[in-house]
Amino acid sequence: MKEQTILFDLDDTLVHCNKYFDSVITQYVHSMLGWFSEYGVSFEDIRQKQLELDLIGVSQHGFMANRFPQSLVETYHYYSALYKRHTKRKEEDMLLQLGHTVYEYSAEPYPHMNETLETLKKSGHQLFLYTGGDISIQMKKVTDTGLDAYFQDRIFVTLHKTKEFMESLLLQHQFDRRQTWMIGNSARTDVLPALSAGIHSIYIPASQEWLYNTVDIDIEPKGAFFTLPSLRDVPEAIGEYTRNLPSSVI
Template structure:
């Protein structure tokens, strides 16, 4: 079997992420319900507005660490303007602190993370970590998850994770697209860019996905495109595809 180049997403592929955002959003909604008690708004309406604002910010500024806390402030100001309720700097600061707290949670790996990376490395493949976000925050996660030994200096972090950046990465490292894989949970930032760049893709859907990650796949795969439900399925899937591909001479 020929060596494959395998790019892994990190958040909600190797380690949990969205569930911590959901917990903080629930705390935000509870706080907003307390402050806006008596006004004709439900918790769900407040959460929907926050999600809309957060999505708009990410589309403009990418994975900046400021966008999530700021979405709390923007939502708070939207409802104070709507109701005429007095704005409070103390409340603003409280929301900023709450929003920023999402980046300090303990790392929780997905099942079979360690075993999967070890097996792929043992098969002789070259592993890369390709993740979106703030470099300092993402590197803290890498360190706490203990996965540096699998990726070494092959860790790529960007605030704008898209087809253009991936293409630049492929060209800069001279990846053979016929032997390159992208593995991740995001249709928008992992799978669609991979298919647009003519590399293999493995989609790892999660139970509760961030709306930002959900897009239509409108590209015909030129290579492999699998949907798997466990990291443990990845080594055999890649092994089986690579062996059958080269056995057939394609």
């Protein structure tokens, strides 16, 4: 089997992410209900408005660290204006502080993270990490979980994880598209850019998925495209696919 170039997503592919945001959002909504309960607003109303404003922020600014905390304050301002309730600086500051706590959790590896990467590394594959977000936050997760042992300096972090950025990576590093894979949980930022670029892709849906990541996969693959339940299935899927290809292709 010829060595492959394998790009891994980080959040909710190799390490947990969404569950921390869900926990903070739950705390946030309970605080908001304490302030706005007399107006009949519901838990789901607040949650959906925060999601709406958060998605707008992502579309405009990418995965900036301030985006999520700011969406909490913007939702607070929305309901304050709607019900003509005066805003308070103390409440705004509390919400910003709460929003930033999502980045203070210790990164927790997904099941089978280490053994999957170790198997691929021992098979001679070249491993890269391609993630969206604030570079200092993402690199802390890498260090906390020991992922630098697998990726070293082969780490790409961007605020906007798009098909254009994927294309620039492939061109800049002269990756052979016939031997390059993108593995991640996001249909929007992992799968579609990979399929658009004509590389292989493995989709591992997260157990707790963020609406932003949920889009239709409507591009016909030029190479392999697998949907797998777990990281531990990745080495065999890649191995079986490459073993079955003619030597002239790989």
